[in-house]
Amino acid sequence: MKKILYGKQTHQALENFPFSIHRVHKKLIYAIVMIKKAAAQANEKAGKLSSAKTHVIVKACDEILKGKYDDQFVTPALQGGAGTSINMNVNEVIAALSKTHPNDDVNMSQSTNDVNPAALKITSIYLIMELLRNLDQLVITFEKKARQYKHVLKLGRTHWQDAVPTTFGEEMESYAAVLKSDRKRITEILAYFYDLGLGGTAIGNSVNAPKQYVTEVYARLKKMTGINLKPSFNFMSQTSSQSDFCHLSAVMTILCLDLSKIAGDIRFMASGPKGGIGEIKLQPLQPGSSIMPGKVNPVIPEVINQLYYLVNGKNETIHEAAHDSNLELGNMFPILADSLISILQLTSTGIQLFNEKCIKTMKVDEERCRELLEKSTAYATPLTLVLGYDIVSNIVKEALEKNKTIREVILEKKLVTEKEFDTIIKH
Numbered sequence: 165m166k167k168i169l170y171g172k173q174t175h176q177a178l179e180n181f182p183f184s185i186h187r188v189h190k191k192l193i194y195a196i197v198m199i200k201k202a203a204a205q206a207n208e209k210a211g212k213l214s215s216a217k218t219h220v221i222v223k224a225c226d227e228i229l230k231g232k233y234d235d236q237f238v239t240p241a242l243q244g245g246a247g248t249s250i251n252m253n254v255n256e257v258i259a260a261l262s263k264t265h266p267n268d269d270v271n272m273s274q275s276t277n278d279v280n281p282a283a284l285k286i287t288s289i290y291l292i293m294e295l296l297r298n299l300d301q302l303v304i305t306f307e308k309k310a311r312q313y314k315h316v317l318k319l320g321r322t323h324w325q326d327a328v329p330t331t332f333g334e335e336m337e338s339y340a341a342v343l344k345s346d347r348k349r350i351t352e353i354l355a356y357f358y359d360l361g362l363g364g365t366a367i368g369n370s371v372n373a374p375k376q377y378v379t380e381v382y383a384r385l386k387k388m389t390g391i392n393l394k395p396s397f398n399f400m401s402q403t404s405s406q407s408d409f410c411h412l413s414a415v416m417t418i419l420c421l422d423l424s425k426i427a428g429d430i431r432f433m434a435s436g437p438k439g440g441i442g443e444i445k446l447q448p449l450q451p452g453s454s455i456m457p458g459k460v461n462p463v464i465p466e467v468i469n470q471l472y473y474l475v476n477g478k479n480e481t482i483h484e485a486a487h488d489s490n491l492e493l494g495n496m497f498p499i500l501a502d503s504l505i506s507i508l509q510l511t512s513t514g515i516q517l518f519n520e521k522c523i524k525t526m527k528v529d530e531e532r533c534r535e536l537l538e539k540s541t542a543y544a545t546p547l548t549l550v551l552g553y554d555i556v557s558n559i560v561k562e563a564l565e566k567n568k569t570i571r572e573v574i575l576e577k578k579l580v581t582e583k584e585f586d587t588i589i590k591h
Contacts, residue, residue: 171256177249195283201225206380224261241502251276275365282362291508306340318533326540361402367492368400406486424472427465447525464522478503
């Protein structure tokens with residue numbers, strides 16, 4: 165049995181918060197450990213921590229970052245105390261490994277209140293970069309589909325009713341453009357996440373944190389993470405407000421909303437396949453029913469819809485948690501951090517699934533697209549430029565009454581030739 169390295173405060177957290185919920189995300193723990201390592205080096209430079217203690221703390225941090233002690237970080241994601249238990253769990257494990265004091269040495273020049281939000285920003289940046297890579301791949305796939313099917317005429321719809329002709333390529337290009345806008349919104353947020361409150365300690369006025377420590381901890385952390393991290397122009401704004409996290413959460417919710425809308429469109433166009441729209445054929449991934457043989461469901465688009473529901477709920481949690489920040493402290497940090505990390509990780513995975521198992525493998529039934537377009541009233545609008553609104557209205561009425569296509573009625577009346585008709589529609 166592995167030796168327990170965490171101490172009294174972690175044990176108390178386990179007793180006080182006995183929830184059946186996952187533990188604090190390891191990515192957040194690792195970001196806190198990186199801060200502890202940088203802080204030890206900065207404290208040595210500031211003359212506050214001996215080189216011997218710095219050496220063993222740094223060594224302990226390096227061992228933790230290799231994943232050797234993952235089982236020692238045990239506090240639940242739902243907990244009180246603004247995340248003090250999270251910070252102390254890390255302090256106690258590092259202290260046990262380095263034979264130093266968790267508060268006096270490992271937590272020197274720091275507070276839970278400046279460490280945890282800084283760690284969440286670092287974690288978020290890493291997760292955002294991973295998410296953007298997956299989002300870029302999805303955009304590329306939509307653009308490839310747009311080129312592949314740019315010639316395929318199909319029925320455009322509004323209110324789920326026949327509207328005007330379009331092409332499958334135009335539809336796919338529009339989805340790529342929507343996701344590019346979402347990407348831009350996310351990248352614009354990154355500027356806020358480079359600003360940290362680390363060095364502000366308990367309430368942002370840098371009690372117990374010397375100036376040299378503050379300068380050094382950012383230099384070390386920047387080098388360690390590869391991120392252009394810098395001290396906020398006002399530390400107290402970082403400990404008292406969690407609006408940066410709300411901003412990211414809101415933009416992520418918009419991204420998931422757009423993904424869900426696109427997934428809904430895919431489900432609609434793939435419906436049937438014989439009794440519905442059937443313009444798209446999705447890769448069959450698993451049986452769709454325990455009672456109906458041969459039935460296949462659009463499971464990936466459905467999971468993207470549900471991802472949006474989940475993210476939207478977590479976004480509400482984040483905003484409520486941030487709203488209940490009191491005076492100089494964001495008290496509800498634990499559930500905010502857990503919700504934000506979950507949003508970023510789940511969305512990144514969802515995007516990858518949507519790309520690999522749905523969009524890349526879907527195929528367009530060109531014949532079905534043509535059939536539905538021909539049977540629709542979509543040709544009416546472009547024809548008005550040549551024949552006028554009233555004449556075309558009568559043609560549409562006659563086509564519906566006689567169960568004929570607009571093309572058939574137009575050609576029967578010899579209002580235009582078939583070649584002229586096709587030219588009008590294509591333009």
